[in-house]
Amino acid sequence: MNENLKKNHNVIITIVKKGKAKKICDIAKKAGAEGGTTILGKGTSVKEFKKIFGLTLDDDREVVLTVVNDKIEDEVFDAIVEKGELNKPGNGIVFVMDLKKIDGIVHLLKGVEG
Template identity: 40%
Template sequence: METGIYLIVTIVNKGWGDTVLEASMKAGAEGGTILLGRGVGIHEKQTILGISIEPEKEVVLSVTYPDKKDAILQEIVRAAELKKPGAGIAFVVPIAQVAGVVHLFHQGSQSNSEETK
């Protein structure tokens, strides 16, 4: 089943998750989820006494419709300064199947709503 919805994933340094979430909602997202994570990018490799340190990250997940995804992504890039090296990354993934977010389908067709039950 084609859901017609997308997942915007943004990975930023700890402390930037709220900025990303606020920016995405300002641009039309209905909400989002912030998860904590660890990892390093090409510009972040750090060591102390030869021991690698993995900086903490925040992963922001937002589900949205195709007509809003570009505006949301652009606002996230602007607000989180993602054009700066090491600031983070954001990408969009089409969602093939979904369960548990039936409210998203109230705007969509009735057939999509019935298929997710």
């Protein structure tokens, strides 16, 4: 394992309605992130279920995983919240998790060709 990758990186996890992940990735990149990975998921909001009981609910969600150096974590997180309007109800959630170990992102190290 590359010693430079053992620490100082976190993952910003953003969960949004299907079709919104590209916008979140674009926002993160403009704020300094290298990119992100999108995973399709299903939401299980009881509030939404009760609101439209008996009807088919589009509960598809997209989960965006964005690995960032902790030096730019706040900038990327704040941009996602503000420009993704995640501070408004129903637009999604975003949170950060510390990464204990990471490898395979050598391209994120400045001056390293990948």
